[in-house]
Amino acid sequence: MAGWVYRFFARIRAVFDNRRLEVDLDEELKHHLELLSEEYEKQGMSPKEARRRAHISLGGIEQLREVHREARSVLWIENLWRDIRYGFIQLSQRKAYSLIVLTILALGTGASTAVFSLVNAVLLESLAVPEPHELRVLKWSGTEHRVMNLPGRNRMVGKRMTAESFSGSLFFSMRDDMEEHADIFGFAPLDDVAARVRGAAFDAKGMIVSDNFFSGLKVAPYMGQLFAPRESTGGTSVVITYEWWDRHFNKDVGVIGQPLVLNGNAYTVTGVLRESFPGIRPNDPRGFYVPILPGAQFLGDALSSDRRWWIRLMARLKPNVSDEQFASKLNAVFANGAGDMMQEPRVLVKPGRGGVDYDRQLYKDTLWKMLGIVSLVMLVVCANLAGLSLVRGTARQHELAIRVAIGASRTQLVRLSIVENLLLALIGGAAGILVAVWIQKTIASLLFGPTDGFHYDLGIDLxxxxxxxxxxVTTALLFGLLPALRASKAEPVNDLKDRGTSSKQKLQAGRSLVIIQICFSMLLxxxxxxxxxxxxxxxxxDPGFDVEKLLVFEVNPQATGYEEPQLDTFYDSMQAAITELPGVKNVTLMDHPLLSDNSNVGEFSIFNRSDDGQKPLHVNRFTISETFFDTVGVPIAMGRSLLASDTNESARVVVVNKAFVKEYFPESTALGQTMRIYGHDWRIVGICDDIKNSNIKETILPTAYFSFRQRRFYKEGCCMVRTSLAPNSITSSIRKLVANIDPEVPVIRLTTQENLLANNINxxxxxxTLGSFLAGLALLLASIGLYGLMAFNLARRAREIGIRKAIGARSGDVVWPILKEALFLFTVGVGIGLPALPIFARLVGDRLYGVQSYDFFTLGFVGIVLFSVVLLSAWIPVRRSLKIDPMMALRVE
Amino acid sequence: MWLNHMKDMTEKKLDLLQGTLDLMVLQTLATMGPLHGYGIARRIEQVGEDALILNQGTIYASLVRLQQGRWISAEWGASDNNRKAKFYNITKLGKKRLAQDVANWKQLSGIIGRMLNPSDGEAF
Known part of the structure; x- marks a missing residue:
């Protein structure tokens, strides 16, 4: 039995040892022939006759070789090997063609792969937990809500607010009432936590989670224990991720029970999560998990407050519970608990397979559109390569005809073409991977900004x-098969006889391919x-203020235990110290940076108004220091600015913007009026000009500015510095300066206002950027395709042009047909694409800022660009046609 | 002309049954000891007393098959008249296979013999 196994491997080895085995065989056969002819000579034949007889006895040498080869090796592998080697020779003989095809393939597949992997990572990836399809994400929506401090992505459509945070009490009642249908678990992100492990301090991100969080996700610990539902965990226990265990504890196996300090409070590590634990979205960067418990340091009074909504919810549906059943029951529970907080309360049950969908929502449209654009480019690539391949097929026609004439079978010809194209595909695909990695990096930094970092793993996976x-491979087969099939139909006699006639058909095919490219390029x-x-x-x-030479950073002294009045002292000394720095003009404080997508919209009422309490009024609230208006450059239109003398001891005052006045005091004067907010009365002492607060694209909200001396920062404070030098030149001195005041308080998110503005339109x-790149690629391809076709056509008609020149045609007569052809293709391509434009424009141009989806300016511009490219591609063939020497052209045949 | 000649030969002589050539080569090497390809071919022809058609060259396909299965081994050496030749020898594995094949062959030919000669045993 073993012999057959030996033989199997020996046959495969023989494929690669062909030459040696062939030489061996030849030697043996030679020896055999000599001995045989000696034998015949002994029998009395003449030497010549003996050799002849010996050859007859032995059999034909070529046939013997073939039989031997068949016996010793695996024939199809050997043939494939031969085809591949031959294919390489073919490709290297046509370097220019191969190089162009490879470049196009690499760019095309690279761009598509990069976009695909991004779509996959952001939109399609599931959480790496058991049965991710059972997971749901809960949101709510309602009108006229009275909820406070709603963190997260909240969306206002008309009067209906959609948000993802719930109150603590709602969570508990929903969780209990829905127990039969699903396991509802809650969590809230903790950002900018000052962590200390073994003496090393760092800025940390974590999560505060309900006790059934891990059991709801169905994850198991790597070490120690996770929080268990309905089991009182110690308030100081913390679960860390595998990555933290590696990074901060050096994979110490005795980590359980070790201390970890968060914002100055000591916790004990009770569990380590597995390396595969994803968090609540793929590649969540959060490193530690603490339990939601009454009195937990991160919660403050949040658990008992009905108006503070802060906890986000996910659910794991029980088997056999449908979404409809779950949603209808849940809606009743929610309406019961939240009825007095809003009108038309409703819970939205969203798929949770991929965890919370913050990034998905944000990038969904962009990414799908990008994928659409890239597919279109891929179509252009295919059409282009098919065209090139077709044109080249003509150049090879003569060669193929000779092959057929000397006995190559059709399958062999098709196989040869396929192998050649597959070789191109493999090399091009490999190069495409390199391109993809590069594009991916560019995309990630373009789309997600360099500051925040991108949390999705963009590595190369299977x-x-x-x-x-x-x-x-698909592309290569698509563009390769057509010419290959065509080649296999080659009639050797016709092709050897005349190279002109059969190319007519090919010209038609080539034309359609170019038309496709022009059409798609136009759409793109x-x-x-x-x-x-x-x-x-x-x-x-215009943001309404000068964004240049503004440096912005944040500090969070409250995280390290500052309270009033030390807090004010800290901020005052920081402001004063920075003002002293050379190159600094102004310094101010605010609760979050301008144009950073932060807003803090809340409810208020106007004192002494007849419609008071009828419907909630909303205002965007901003806490600032008194230097704000000078530093940012916002003129006070009426009244006064906030002053350093507006403190806890003096009357509460507020400055509002013009949008506020326009919205709430269209007829009367706002100055001197009193608004009730934060449980106090505030007198309006000034009216300032409008500026964009949270985003450059926003419509300006009614905004009220409070002094940080009367309304302290909720968490971090943001410091903004107006410089006379380049803002980045003073960053190190600012870090040093803050460290001087208190080394425990780190400077976080240091950036420039210009960067923040740029992030708004990331x-x-x-x-x-990517679109222009892809459209440029498509345009380049279309022009190459057009040029290829024109050059082919010219070569085909060189003789005719030669004759016409010989009998006295003028340049114009020669050039015009070529130009006419180019214009014809342009017209047809554009003509076909035009009706598709409105649909296409609606698809890609949906919700674009300030642009009609049928924009005639853009259309005209596209027309001109396309037309110029077409003319340019025709230019070289035109010039060449002028240079055709009649005598040379005729002699070629 | 050459083709016609071949055809004539086929009509007169016995064709080799599939797989029997390998058996013959093994048997030859087992009885004769190390031999080169020509020697093996001559030996088979002698035993077949020219009633067997052996296209001498096909022996080499058989030899490479057997060699790949390690039933025979090969070594370059000098032949009688001091020419370079490849000598084949049967291996232990080859002897084992030979014994098996011979047993199979005898059984098979016995069955076929009985089938073609019903009087010898049970009727067909």
Whole structure:
């Protein structure tokens, strides 16, 4: 039995040892022939006759070799090997062609793979927990709500607010009442926590979670214990991720029971999560988990307050419970608990397979559109390569015809073509992976900004490689098969006789391919044109203040135990110290940076108003120091600014913006009026100009500015410095300075206002950059395709042109047909694309800032660009046609 | 002309049954000791007394098959007239296979013999 196994491997080895085995065989056969002819000579034949007889006895040498080869090796592998080697020779003989095809393939597959992997990472990836399809994310929506301190992504559509945070009491009642249908668990992110492990302090992100959080996700510990439902965990226990265990505890196996200090309070590590634990979204960067318990340091009074909504909820549906059953029961429970907080309360049950969908929602549209654009580019790539391949097929026709004439079978020809294209695909695909990695990095930094960091793992995985590979191979087969099939139909006699006749058909196919490219390129250009237009109008937006030479950073002294009145002292000494720095003009404080997508909209009422209490009034609240208006450069239109003398001891005052006045005091004067908010009365002492607060794209909200001396910062304080030098030149001195005041308080999120503004239009910039790149690629491809076709056509007609020149045609007569052809293709391509434009524009141009989806300016611009490219591609063939020497052209045949 | 010649030969002589050539080569090496390809071919022809058609070259396909399965081994050496030749020898594994094949063959030919000669045993 073993012999057959030996033989199997020996046969495969023989494939790669072909040459040696062949030489061996030849030697043996030679020896055999000599002995045989000696034998015949002994029998009395003449030497010549003996050799002849010997050859007859032995059999034909070529046949013997073939039989031997068949016996000793695996024939199809050997043939494939031969085809591959031959394919390489073919490709290296046509370097220019191969290089162009490889470049196109690499760019095309690279771009698509990069976008695909991003879509996959952000939109498609499931949480790495058991049965992720059972998970749901809960949100609520309602009108006229009276909820306070809603963190997270809240969306206002008309009067209906959609948000994702619930109150503690609602969570507990929903969890208890829904027990039969689902396991509802809650969590709230903890950012900017000052952590200390073994003496090393660092800025940490974590999560405060309900006791059934881990059991709801169905995750098990790597070490120690996780929080268990309905089991009183110690208030100081903390569960850490595998990564933290590695990074901060050096994988110490005795970590359980070791201390960990969070914001100055000591915790004890009770469990370590597995390396695969994803958090509540793929690749969540949070490192520690503490339990939600009454009196927990991170919660304050949040657990007992009905108006503070802070906890986010997910649920794991029980088997056999449908979404509808769950939602209808849950709605009743929610309406019961939240009825007095809003009108039309409703719970939204969203799929939770991929965890919370903050990033998904944010980037969904952009990414899907990008994928659409990239698919279109891929179509152009296919059409282009098919065209190139077709044109090259013509150049090879003669060669193929000779092959057929000397006995190559059709399958062999098709196989050869396929192998060649597969080789191109594999090499191009490999190069495409490199391109993809590069593009991916660019995309990630463009889309998500360098400051915040991107939490999705964009590494190269099997899915990524598989996608790239399949794409390249499919493309290669698509563009390779058509010419290959065509080649297999080659009629050697016709092709050897005349190279002109059969190319007519090919010209038609080539034309359609070029038309496809022109058509798609136009669509792409138009779509991207819309983005560019929108982006330009975004760039032209005025935030209402000068963003240049503004440095912004945050500090969180409260995290390290500061309370009033030391808090004020800290902020005052920091402001004073920074003002002293050379190159600093002004310094101010506020509760969050401008244009950082933060807003703090709350309810208030106007004192002594007849419609008081009829419907809730909303105002965006901003806590600042008195230097704010001078530093940012916001003029006070009426009344006075806030003053350092507006303190806890004096009357509460507030400055409002013009939008506030326009909204709430359209007719009467706002100055001197009193508004009730935060449980106190505040007198309006000043009216300032409008500026964009949270985002450059926003419509300006009615805003009230409070002094930090009368309304302390909720958490972090943000410091803004107006400099006369380049803002980045003083960053190190600022860090030093803050450390001088208190080394325990780190400077966080130090950046410039210009950066923050740029972040506002990150997605748009991303679309414009990547889109332009892709549209440019498509345009380049279309022009290469067009050029290839024109050059082919010219070569085909060189003889005709030669003859016409010989009998006296003028340059114009020669050039015009070529130009006419280019214009014809342009017209047809654009003509086909035009009706598709409105649909396409609606798809990509949906919700674009300040642009109509049918923008005639963009359309005109696209037309001109496309037309110029077409003319440019025709230029070289035109010039060449002028240079055709009649005598040379005729002699070629 | 050459083809016709071959055809004539086939009509007169016995064709080799599939797989029997390997058996013959093994048996030859087992009885004769190390031999080169020509020697093996001559020996088989002698035993077959020219009633057997052996296209001498096909012996090499058989030899490479057997060698790959490690039933025979091969070594370059000098032949009688001092020419370089490849000598084949049967291996332990080859002897084992030979014994098996011979037993199989005898059984098979016995069955076929009985089938073709019903009087010898049970009727077909």
């Amino acid at each position: 899915k990524f490689l598989g996608f790239s590979f399949c794409l390249a 250009l138009f779509g991207v044109g819309l983005y560019v237009r929108a982006f330009i109008s975004l760039l032209a937006l 997605q748009e910039r991303f679309m414009v």
